[in-house]
Amino acid sequence: MGEWSEYFEDFPEENPANWVNGKFDPQQAQHVRSMEAKLIEQHRATNFEVNKLRAKAKLDFIKHKQQSLMLVEDCPQCGLKELNTYKLNENHYLCECQDCGIYGEGRSHEDALSNTASVIGDGLDWRDENIS
Numbered sequence: 001m002g003e004w005s006e007y008f009e010d011f012p013e014e015n016p017a018n019w020v021n022g023k024f025d026p027q028q029a030q031h032v033r034s035m036e037a038k039l040i041e042q043h044r045a046t047n048f049e050v051n052k053l054r055a056k057a058k059l060d061f062i063k064h065k066q067q068s069l070m071l072v073e074d075c076p077q078c079g080l081k082e083l084n085t086y087k088l089n090e091n092h093y094l095c096e097c098q099d100c101g102i103y104g105e106g107r108s109h110e111d112a113l114s115n116t117a118s119v120i121g122d123g124l125d126w127r128d129e130n131i132s
């Protein structure tokens with residue numbers, strides 16, 4: 001590597017990093033590289049902000065869910081009295097078994113329960129949900 005950089009110091013026009021769109025222009029090439037570095041840094045900062053917002057949204061949802069617990073009943077899959085039903089709003093109900101993980105949503109409690117029962121054996125687990 002050291003040999004190449006010495007060589008390119010003596011023959012800058014041989015260095016592919018000094019060419020922009022087929023034109024030898026070390027200053028423009030340097031400018032392009034610094035713009036690329038700036039874009040990469042902006043992208044990284046944006047990803048960081050997006051991940052922060054996602055984490056906050058997830059926390060807010062968990063908090064809202066905890067406050068929306070409507071009832072606990074027998075799970076249609078494992079039979080244990082571990083099926084939490086949350087009334088998230090007037091027409092959004094969510095069932096989640098705290099034991100086996102099966103879940104379902106619906107516009108009413110009956111709807112959510114029926115949707116939960118319809119996926120018995122599918123291996124669904126609400127705790128596997130990936131928000132990355």
Ligand SMILES: [Zn+2]
Pocket residue numbers: 075076077078079080082097098099100101102
């Ligand atoms: Zn269960």
